[in-house]
Amino acid sequence: MCRLVLGKEGLLQRYRDYCMLCLFPWIILCYSCYPAEILWIILPLCYMYHDLNINKAIIITSCLFYASKVLEAIKHRPMWKDTICKMSIIFYEEENFQGLSYECGNDCPNLTSYLNRCNSIRVLNGCWMIYQRLNYMGSQYFIKRGEYSNLHEWIGFNGIIKSCLSIPQYKGSYRLRLYERNNFGGKMLEAMNDCPSVIECFKHNDIQSCYVFDGYWVFYELPYYRGRQYYLRPGEYRRFTDWDAMNARVGSFKQITEFC
Numbered sequence: 469m470c471r472l473v474l475g476k477e478g479l480l481q482r483y484r485d486y487c488m489l490c491l492f493p494w495i496i497l498c499y500s501c502y503p504a505e506i507l508w509i510i511l512p513l514c515y516m517y518h519d520l521n522i523n524k525a526i527i528i529t530s531c532l533f534y535a536s537k538v539l540e541a542i543k544h545r546p547m548w549k550d551t552i553c554k555m556s557i558i559f560y561e562e563e564n565f566q567g568l569s570y571e572c573g574n575d576c577p578n579l580t581s582y583l584n585r586c587n588s589i590r591v592l593n594g595c596w597m598i599y600q601r602l603n604y605m606g607s608q609y610f611i612k613r614g615e616y617s618n619l620h621e622w623i624g625f626n627g628i629i630k631s632c633l634s635i636p637q638y639k640g641s642y643r644l645r646l647y648e649r650n651n652f653g654g655k656m657l658e659a660m661n662d663c664p665s666v667i668e669c670f671k672h673n674d675i676q677s678c679y680v681f682d683g684y685w686v687f688y689e690l691p692y693y694r695g696r697q698y699y700l701r702p703g704e705y706r707r708f709t710d711w712d713a714m715n716a717r718v719g720s721f722k723q724i725t726e727f728c
Contacts, residue, residue: 555594586629589616595635597699637727642683662722665691675718678705690719
């Protein structure tokens with residue numbers, strides 16, 4: 469069996485150069501985009517330089533194995549530009565972003581500890597549901613990145629906002645099913661896109677139950693994304709009360725897709 473020995477300096481140097489030439493692009497890629505996977509490349513190189521008498525076939529096999537690990541990591545991990553952005557929302561007591569303010573970066577079941585009222589909002593990043601009552605109860609409103617100088621811009625009825633919920637950032641597929649009866653009974657409509665008018669698509673706008681397979685959605689009580697709003701995440705909703713609605717009417721629904 470052929471082995472690398474110290475006496476063959478020329479052959480050894482050529483072999484080192486060959487390995488570095490093959491692995492150099494992987495090293496650059498891992499260092500710039502996938503720093504954790506740089507270890508998968510360094511390890512076989514350490515073997516090569518630590519023990520010059522190691523079997524060449526073992527070195528090559530190790531390099532191929534660890535390179536496959538890098539490929540697998542690249543396939544399943546998003547690039548930096550797709551990483552999760554920091555959630556941030558600022559509440560103001562007065563209109564036009566005046567008065568006492570409070571900045572929030574995650575879910576908050578009780579905003580009354582920081583503000584007495586809310587009449588304007590600035591969303592720096594992410595999508596949010598804001599609620600008129602504590603612990604994510606009462607009338608709810610969907611807001612995304614932007615400025616809301618007064619409560620009419622988020623269709624609010626008064627300056628009472630007592631809790632807020634951040635919506636998880638999601639880039640996968642969207643799918644849900646609507647049913648005309650409780651417990652997923654009766655006529656069914658499956659959707660993977662926004663629906664501006666349920667009555668036109670379904671010929672029925674009393675939705676008694678719903679199953680959300682993928683994605684995050686907002687139901688609206690009236691067609692064309694008007695009226696009361698309800699936030700739905702993946703899961704089973706056997707009755708309309710499960711999404712905190714006061715009645716079974718769903719006029720339209722929309723995907724939540726704009727996160728940053």
